[in-house]
Amino acid sequence: MSYVIVYITFSNKEEAEKIAKVLVEKRLVAGANIIPEITSFFWWKGKLEEEKESALIAKTKKEVFDKLLQEVKKLHSYECPCVIALPIVEGSPDFLNWIDEEVQK
Numbered sequence: 001m002s003y004v005i006v007y008i009t010f011s012n013k014e015e016a017e018k019i020a021k022v023l024v025e026k027r028l029v030a031g032a033n034i035i036p037e038i039t040s041f042f043w044w045k046g047k048l049e050e051e052k053e054s055a056l057i058a059k060t061k062k063e064v065f066d067k068l069l070q071e072v073k074k075l076h077s078y079e080c081p082c083v084i085a086l087p088i089v090e091g092s093p094d095f096l097n098w099i100d101e102e103v104q105k
Contacts, residue, residue: 003059003060003062004060004085004088005058005086005088006029006056006057006065006068006084006085006086007055007056007057007083008055008058008072008084009038009056010053010054011053012053016034016054016055016056017034019056019075019076020032022071022075023058023068026071027102027104028068028104029060030098030101030102030103031058031102033057033058034054035057036054037053038052038053039053059088059099061099061103062085
């Protein structure tokens with residue numbers, strides 16, 4: 001199995017919660033954590049931006065990333081949402097087994 005952490009940013013906590021619930025309900029992620037407020041600096045359409053956002057950290061398997069990405073893009077308010085997967089190099093066997101049990105096959 002190949003496990004990943006998916007990091008997604010949102011315009012606000014409510015949007016993050018809404019999409020997190022969908023991802024968990026559809027078993028695209030085993031679980032998700034929301035950081036309610038982060039400060040983001042980024043270039044957008046040639047302009048340096050500073051915004052308050054929320055971040056979501058989700059635990060899942062690489063095999064479902066494409067479905068997860070499609071779902072996020074369908075529901076997300078951003079034109080170009082940050083949705084990235086980072087590999088889990090090591091982890092507690094019990095925790096990784098939990099991901100296996102909860103994420104769709």
